[in-house]
Amino acid sequence: MSDPILSLRDVKTDIAQYHILHGVSFDVPRGGVTMLLGRNGAGKTTTLRTIMGLWKPHAGEILLDGAAINGQTPSQIARRGIGFVPEDMGIFSDLTVEENIRLAALTGAPNPERLHWIFGAFPALKTFWHSAAGTLSGGQKQMLSVARAMVEERELYLIDEPSKGLAPAIVATLARALKDLKARGASILMVEQNFSLARALGDHVVVMDDGKIIWTGAMADLKADASLQERLMGLKMEHA
Numbered sequence: 744m745s746d747p748i749l750s751l752r753d754v755k756t757d758i759a760q761y762h763i764l765h766g767v768s769f770d771v772p773r774g775g776v777t778m779l780l781g782r783n784g785a786g787k788t789t790t791l792r793t794i795m796g797l798w799k800p801h802a803g804e805i806l807l808d809g810a811a812i813n814g815q816t817p818s819q820i821a822r823r824g825i826g827f828v829p830e831d832m833g834i835f836s837d838l839t840v841e842e843n844i845r846l847a848a849l850t851g852a853p854n855p856e857r858l859h860w861i862f863g864a865f866p867a868l869k870t871f872w873h874s875a876a877g878t879l880s881g882g883q884k885q886m887l888s889v890a891r892a893m894v895e896e897r898e899l900y901l902i903d904e905p906s907k908g909l910a911p912a913i914v915a916t917l918a919r920a921l922k923d924l925k926a927r928g929a930s931i932l933m934v935e936q937n938f939s940l941a942r943a944l945g946d947h948v949v950v951m952d953d954g955k956i957i958w959t960g961a962m963a964d965l966k967a968d969a970s971l972q973e974r975l976m977g978l979k980m981e982h983a
């Protein structure tokens with residue numbers, strides 16, 4: 744197997760006086776989708792934000808392509824090749840869809856081929872290109888948030904619960920776009936509570952509880968093992 748694209752080694756993160764990550768270690772294999780699962784409050788969002796440099800770990804190491812990125816700023820980490828779709832979507836409501844996309848492109852001008860691909864995946868963004876992002880529906884805002892990450896070709900995408908609160912038709916659109924992103928060779932680390940989406944997209948699984956990793960393995964093994972599913976599903980994952 745090739746070297747992992749991302750490795751966390753005994754990463755510990757505190758938020759204020761609280762110990763949130765208690766020594767998190769796992770690998771994200773290169774190419775494919777790794778699902779980060781676990782019950783509410785397990786530490787999934789904190790893990791993604793720590794990788795992105797939005798929280799500083801006080802111990803441990805985070806390696807991207809074998810080189811340490813812990814201690815770097817979020818913009819340095821983005822430039823090293825990580826795209827991030829945050830849980831709160833991170834879009835600018837007062838700016839148009841176009842301006843949101845332009846700001847996400849490193850040079851300010853999106854690559855025409857990638858823009859064409861984004862419009863194919865999310866036609867609504869073309870329709871509302873000149874509208875303020877704040878006027879979009881919840882599903883369209885989520886599409887914009889994913890599109891902002893997709894506008895640059897990255898080695899790794901961190902995606903935090905993209906299906907949250909969305910209608911099934913929009914979830915299906917997002918799932919198609921993410922499958923396409925994977926088919927282009929990207930590596931993806933994704934938090935997802937909707938198990939049918941996680942099952943459809945995921946190749947690898949990392950399960951957290953209480954700030955620690957409690958299971959890692961192949962999605963195929965998790966799918967095939969009902970008792971393991973029950974043990975891990977007991978962590979309150981939703982069956983859609």
Ligand SMILES: Nc1ncnc2c1ncn2[C@@H]1O[C@H](COP(=O)(O)OP(=O)(O)OP(=O)(O)O)[C@@H](O)[C@H]1O
Binds near residue numbers: 759781789
């Ligand atoms: N800004 C903060 N201040 C204090 N505690 C926080 C903060 N952010 C997160 N926490 C705590 O850290 C723990 C992990 O939260 P986190 O959001 O990482 O979990 P999660 O697994 O992503 O949960 P969910 O599925 O509900 O989004 C929780 O106990 C949460 O209350």
